[in-house]
Structures are given as structure tokens and as C-alpha cells.
Amino acid sequence: MTTKVAIFGVGLIGGSLALCLKGKPGITVIGHSHRPESMTRIMERGVVDAATLSMEEAACDADFIFLCVPVGNLESYLKQLTQLPLKQGCIITDVGSTKAAVASCAQGFSHPGVHFIGGHPMAGSERSGVDAATSLLFENAFYVLTPSPEVPEEAYVRLEQLLTYTRAQIVRVEPMLHDEIVGAISHLPHIIAVALVNQVRDYNENNELYRMLAAGGFRDITRIASSDPIIWRDILLSNRDVLLSLLRDWNQEVGGFISMLEGMDGPGIEKAFEKANLFRSELPERRKGAITSLFDIYIDVPDHPGIIGQIATELGVRKINLSNIQIIESREDVPGVMRLSFRNEGEMERAKEHLQTLGYTVHM
Ligand SMILES: NC(=O)c1ccc[n+]([C@@H]2O[C@H](COP(=O)([O-])OP(=O)(O)OC[C@H]3O[C@@H](n4cnc5c(N)ncnc54)[C@H](O)[C@@H]3O)[C@@H](O)[C@H]2O)c1
Numbered sequence: 001m002t003t004k005v006a007i008f009g010v011g012l013i014g015g016s017l018a019l020c021l022k023g024k025p026g027i028t029v030i031g032h033s034h035r036p037e038s039m040t041r042i043m044e045r046g047v048v049d050a051a052t053l054s055m056e057e058a059a060c061d062a063d064f065i066f067l068c069v070p071v072g073n074l075e076s077y078l079k080q081l082t083q084l085p086l087k088q089g090c091i092i093t094d095v096g097s098t099k100a101a102v103a104s105c106a107q108g109f110s111h112p113g114v115h116f117i118g119g120h121p122m123a124g125s126e127r128s129g130v131d132a133a134t135s136l137l138f139e140n141a142f143y144v145l146t147p148s149p150e151v152p153e154e155a156y157v158r159l160e161q162l163l164t165y166t167r168a169q170i171v172r173v174e175p176m177l178h179d180e181i182v183g184a185i186s187h188l189p190h191i192i193a194v195a196l197v198n199q200v201r202d203y204n205e206n207n208e209l210y211r212m213l214a215a216g217g218f219r220d221i222t223r224i225a226s227s228d229p230i231i232w233r234d235i236l237l238s239n240r241d242v243l244l245s246l247l248r249d250w251n252q253e254v255g256g257f258i259s260m261l262e263g264m265d266g267p268g269i270e271k272a273f274e275k276a277n278l279f280r281s282e283l284p285e286r287r288k289g290a291i292t293s294l295f296d297i298y299i300d301v302p303d304h305p306g307i308i309g310q311i312a313t314e315l316g317v318r319k320i321n322l323s324n325i326q327i328i329e330s331r332e333d334v335p336g337v338m339r340l341s342f343r344n345e346g347e348m349e350r351a352k353e354h355l356q357t358l359g360y361t362v363h364m
Pocket residue numbers: 008009010011012013014033034038068069070071073095096097098120121122123124125126127128129130228230231235
């Protein structure tokens with residue numbers, strides 16, 4: 001029996017999901033695109049089994065429908081879908097970065113025998129489009145599902161099972177709570193990054209040295225300022241009330257620093273850094289296998305062609321078996337981080353020791 005998965009919006013997230021599912025036993029992935037140019041591109045990249053511009057063709061007979069379009073388009077896609085003859089038992093889900101708005105909109109559109117379950121993979125990138133898609137995107141990340149109480153447990157479990165191919169860890173959260181939390185840990189940081197870049201951009205108008213000297217700290221905190229404007233316009237507007245409240249709190253945080261500086265409050269500044277340092281060190285290690293028990297190390301590497309081959313050869317000659325190797329967040333002219341995965345602790349420790357003797361900085 002074939003499971004048909006339809007993906008509407010085959011960009012970064014839709015394309016990555018497609019790559020996780022395509023080729024898996026009994027699964028056929030069909031991509032829907034709203035523009036002929038992107039349809040050609042998704043076929044060229046080979047992320048789906050078939051692609052179509054027709055909503056009906058993509059949706060008809062689908063067992064699962066993933067809406068991977070900007071948040072501002074979700075309502076219109078849902079509306080159009082519910083007017084189509086969908087398969088009994090079909091599960092419609094989305095990947096939007098806010099959950100309350102789509103949940104309330106889904107309440108309004110009923111389709112007998114079809115269930116809507118909101119979703120949000122907590123993984124992404126500042127890049128967008130199908131060219132940035134990768135099957136590894138969700139590995140070990142959290143994947144939030146926000147089913148309403150009416151969704152039968154059987155449907156929830158079916159979606160959860162399909163999502164095991166992403167290798168993400170599923171968590172169930174109420175839509176509004178999701179928006180409050182994700183507002184603070186994702187949406188507010190995007191606003192801060194953009195505001196900071198624009199502040200420095202203004203100073204740079206009068207002095208190019210700002211741009212020239214911008215180094216690690218500025219780049220680390222502002223990577224996400226390069227995110228897609230349309231995607232983020234929609235996210236921020238959709239989580240407006242939460243963000244207004246978070247921004248007021250943020251003003252207080254900023255005000256705290258103003259007071260400490262005005263009052264030459266050294267101990268206060270120290271305490272702020274200590275508190276932040278402690279909380280940050282307790283964040284779950286995003287890249288470490290919560291599900292798989294991979295043994296990973298991270299090394300800083302120069303971003304130049306051939307570096308993967310070089311490291312693999314170094315380990316190969318010492319008969320240290322790698323199970324995976326990946327460059328993470330590789331950016332122009334700054335060191336990239338390479339993740340090396342091993343099947344057991346022994347191999348990992350030997351690799352760590354050897355790479356350190358070669359002068360690499362190794363992080364666990
Ligand atoms: N970027 C991230 O880090 C991230 C992470 C998790 C979830 N999300 C959510 O995933 C969804 C897709 O984001 P993405 O990063 O994959 O974006 P993307 O730009 O890479 O992909 C969006 C896709 O939607 C298609 N699309 C269909 N109708 C459209 C329309 N009317 N206007 C614009 N595009 C349209 C585009 O062609 C494209 O294929 C968004 O809802 C976003 O909130 C994003």
C-alpha cells in the first residue's frame with residue numbers, strides 16, 4: 001500500500017521534509033508549487049517524486065498534506081484545501097512558526113474525516129528556498145505538534161510515526177503556549193538581530209570601519225538577521241500580541257543595562273553576565289542525539305574546499321571510523337564548525353585526541 005504525501009511549498013522546510021520522506025518504503029512524495037519556475041527547480045533538485053501546479057492533483061488521494069508556505073498564506077491554503085475532495089482519514093499539517101492563528105483558522109474549516117494537526121519543526125536556517133533543503137535539517141531537533149482536543153489519538157500517532165523519518169523528537173504543546181515560548185526564543189531574537197544590524201548599518205553610513213571590523217561577536221549574534229523578509233514579516237505579524245509584550249520586557253532589560261552603566265555598577269554587570277552564562281550553559285545540546293546515540297564532536301575548521309576530505313583522511317589512516325561528517329553553519333571567510341559523528345565513545349575519544357594533536361580546537 002502506498003502512502004501519498006503532498007507538500008505545498010517546497011522551500012527550505014518543505015524541501016527538507018520531502019528529502020526525509022522520499023524513497024522511504026511505500027511513500028510517494030508529490031510537491032505543489034504556485035509558480036512554474038519553482039516547479040522546475042524542485043524537480044531538478046530531485047527532492048520529490050513528482051511536482052504539480054495543480055492543488056487538486058497534489059491533494060487528491062493524499063494521506064498526508066504538509067503546508068510549508070509562509071504563515072500569512074496558511075489560511076488561504078487551508079480554505080482552498082477544504083473545498084477539495086480529500087481522502088478519508090487524510091491528515092493536514094503545517095510547519096508554520098506560529099501555531100495559535102492556524103489552529104483557530106483550522107477550527108473554522110471542517111472537512112468530514114479529515115484532521116488538522118498543527119506542527120512546527122524547531123530547526124531551520126537563515127537560508128531559504130529548495131536549494132537550502134537538506135534531509136539532516138531536523139535530525140535531533142524538537143518537532144512541536146499542537147493537536148486540538150478533537151483530533152483522534154489514532155491520527156496523531158499516524159503523523160508522529162511518519163515524522164520519525166525526520167529523526168526529530170516530537171513534543172506536544174498547546175498552540176498559545178507554543179507562541180509565547182517560541183516568541184521569546186526565536187521571534188524576539190530575530191527582531192533583536194535585525195535591529196542591531198540596522199543600527200550598525202546606520203553608523204556605517206558615515207564610517208566604513210564598522211563593517212570592516214565586524215567580527216565574531218557581531219556575526220554570531222546576527223546570522224539570523226539574514227533570514228527571509230516575507231517569511232519573517234508573516235511570523236511577526238501573526239505573533240503580534242506576544243511580541244509586543246516581549247518587546248516591553250526587552251526594553252526593561254535594555255533599561256537595566258543603561259542604569260548599570262550610568263551608575264558605574266560593575267558588580268551588576270558581572271552578575272548579569274554570570275546569570276546569562278549559567279543559563280546558557282544549561283541549554284540542551286541541540287546537536288547531540290536525543291534520539292540516536294551518536295557520539296559527536298565539533299571542530300572549528302577553515303572554510304576551504306577539501307577540508308572534509310582532509311579530516312576524513314586523517315582519521316582514516318588511523319583507522320578511526322566516522323559514521324557521519326558535516327559542516328555546520330559554514331559562512332564565507334569565517335571558520336565553519338564541523339560535526340564528526342562516531343558509533344562509539346572509544347572512536348570518538350581517539351579522534352578527539354588525534355585532532356587536538358594536529359592543532360584543531362575540539363568541542364564536545
Ligand atoms: N526558515 C526557518 O528557519 C523555519 C523553521 C521552521 C518553520 N518555518 C516555517 O516554514 C514555512 C516555510 O518557510 P521556509 O523557510 O521553508 O521558506 P521558503 O521561502 O524556503 O519556502 C516557502 C515556500 O512556499 C512557497 N509559496 C507558496 N505560496 C507562496 C506565496 N503565496 N508566497 C510566497 N511563497 C509561497 C514558496 O514558493 C516556497 O517554496 C513558514 O511557515 C515558516 O514560518 C521556517
